[in-house]
Amino acid sequence: GAVVSQHPSRVICKSGTSVKIECRSLDFQATTMFWYRQFPKKSLMLMATSNEGSKATYEQGVEKDKFLINHASLTLSTLTVTSAQPEDSSFYICSASLLAGQLGTTGELFFGEGSRLTVL
Amino acid sequence: SQQGEEDPQALSIQEGENATMNCSYKTSINNLQWYRQNSGRGLVHLILIRSNEREKHSGRLRVTLDTSKKSSSLLITASRAADTASYFCAMDTGGFKTIFGAGTRLFVKA
Numbered sequence: 001g002a003v004v005s006q007h008p009s010r011v012i013c014k015s016g017t018s019v020k021i022e023c024r025s026l027d028f029q030a031t032t033m034f035w036y037r038q039f040p041k042k043s044l045m046l047m048a049t050s051n052e053g054s055k056a057t058y059e060q061g062v063e064k065d066k067f068l069i070n071h072a073s074l075t076l077s078t079l080t081v082t083s084a085q086p087e088d089s090s091f092y093i094c095s096a097s098l099l100a101g102q103l104g105t106t107g108e109l110f111f112g113e114g115s116r117l118t119v120l
Numbered sequence: 121s122q123q124g125e126e127d128p129q130a131l132s133i134q135e136g137e138n139a140t141m142n143c144s145y146k147t148s149i150n151n152l153q154w155y156r157q158n159s160g161r162g163l164v165h166l167i168l169i170r171s172n173e174r175e176k177h178s179g180r181l182r183v184t185l186d187t188s189k190k191s192s193s194l195l196i197t198a199s200r201a202a203d204t205a206s207y208f209c210a211m212d213t214g215g216f217k218t219i220f221g222a223g224t225r226l227f228v229k230a
Contacts, residue, residue, distance in 0.1 A: 006162070034218075041225070042222070043208060043221060043222045043223050044163075044220045046217065046218075046220075049217070091160070093162055093163070095163075097218075108153050108165040109155075109163075109165065109210070109218060110165070111155075111162035111163040111164070112162050113161055113162040114160070114161060114162045116160065
């Protein structure tokens, strides 16, 4: 149980285009999902908390208009990088948390496999 | 800083040896978790230790937590080449926000 699927795993795009990354919870409903950015050999930096049916909560320094997050259903959150630039190239990872006890979990996070974005 | 701190940043050992990674944090926590990340992949949860626990075991993994020192350690015993990965501690500070440490890159030589 508690599988999170992220798509696409790799995407290459030209500067100025928009890229959408999907994060799906396959066997549970996730009212809250998290989006992270990870630079090479670095830790995960939380970008925003995605709440189903409401606006995402962004971390300080993260541009809301650049990184659009939509959590339209209990199983899907999307991150759209708008007008992507080379400096947006990175590894983006989503995660979902379950309340302790759901699906036998203890409150840990479940991660997607990540999406590597390369902007030319 | 958003991150907790981990040391060492990188660790290279021989297969069969034990690997110890340390994590320190600054705020109070509900629990502390350890995750593993293979290169270019997502994170996999290894073990969770609650703030009222001091030690926890899972297979070859042993985690300790010292809330007075705000630190935790992860010990991997009898390491294998397949243990090569990055390991992150993550602090649940409440409010749905989990803060990750900087990570330790472990390389186990066969």
